[in-house]
Amino acid sequence: MAARGVPHCPTCGRPLPWLGDVAGGDFASVVEESPLPVLVDFWAPWCGPCRMVAPVVERLSVDLAGQLKVAKVNTDQEPAVGSRFGVRGIPTLVLMDAGVEKDRLTGALPEAELRRWVKTRLASATTSHQH
Numbered sequence: 001m002a003a004r005g006v007p008h009c010p011t012c013g014r015p016l017p018w019l020g021d022v023a024g025g026d027f028a029s030v031v032e033e034s035p036l037p038v039l040v041d042f043w044a045p046w047c048g049p050c051r052m053v054a055p056v057v058e059r060l061s062v063d064l065a066g067q068l069k070v071a072k073v074n075t076d077q078e079p080a081v082g083s084r085f086g087v088r089g090i091p092t093l094v095l096m097d098a099g100v101e102k103d104r105l106t107g108a109l110p111e112a113e114l115r116r117w118v119k120t121r122l123a124s125a126t127t128s129h130q131h
Contacts, residue, residue, distance in 0.1 A: 015066025019058060022071040024078045031071050032099035037122055038069045042085070042092040044076045049108035050091040056111045057093070060118055068122060095121045 007018055022030050022040075031038045041057050043050035054072075061070040075082040075090055085094060085101075094104045095118070103121050105114075 017058075017061040017065045018069040019061035020071065022073050022078075022081075024081045027071075027073075027081055030069075031096055034069050034096070036067065036069045037095060037097040037102070038071050039118060040085075040094040040096060041070065041072045042075050042082055042087045042090050042094070043072060044074060044090055046076075047090050052108045053091045053093075053114070056114050059111075060115065064118070064122065068118070093118075 007015070018036070020030075031040060039057065039060065041050075041053070043054065057070055057072075061068065073081050075087060085092075087106075089106045091108060092104060092106045093114075095102045102124070103117075105117055109117065
């Protein structure tokens, strides 16, 4: 899940989803040095709203393959990363672009609203890369 390149299918060449769990020691290489914007999902296994958001986040990684990387951070296992980002409640989704936080969302939204939030911010992140 490190930052080098964007994964593609060796057969057809289409972008592959980029989704994985991130440990604190890998955060810089996986998230901050990513060639793509990264949606960081701060969650915990006991969190009901996190379980509601997880399938939507996974679908986004598939639907936006080649445009977005998704990194899941278990705040129970990686409290220092959550603390570094000032995560006070979960789920918290943070959109990072070029190592900089662009926006965040705390709580579970319905799928349509979450998709709209991600796509709107992703469009502005992509535009900033072109300047």
